[in-house]
Amino acid sequence: MDALLLIFGVISFSLVSVLVGLLGARRKIGFGWSFLISAVTTPLIGLIVTLLFDKLPAGERKWGCLGTLLAIIAIAALTIILFGVISAATA
Numbered sequence: 001m002d003a004l005l006l007i008f009g010v011i012s013f014s015l016v017s018v019l020v021g022l023l024g025a026r027r028k029i030g031f032g033w034s035f036l037i038s039a040v041t042t043p044l045i046g047l048i049v050t051l052l053f054d055k056l057p058a059g060e061r062k063w064g065c066l067g068t069l070l071a072i073i074a075i076a077a078l079t080i081i082l083f084g085v086i087s088a089a090t091a
Helices: 002-024 030-040 043-051 065-090
Strands: none
Touching: 002 030, 002 043, 002 065, 030 043, 030 065
């Protein structure tokens, strides 16, 4: 039961971080930095930081190669940590 609760928490945390990143894609901070700040701290802090940046003109989006790469690395790290915790809990 504890492993399922942990899995639900990590997945929820990751999805909310992605939502904050999508909000950041329409701001000068960009998707990658918004997502990374949300994933490293908390989504609430990431949301506050993201909202401090100005919106991009005319509904443009700022994805950026570096930001996307950092987001993929963060998701991979969270997945590896999750599998490590699950394997330790079941052992």
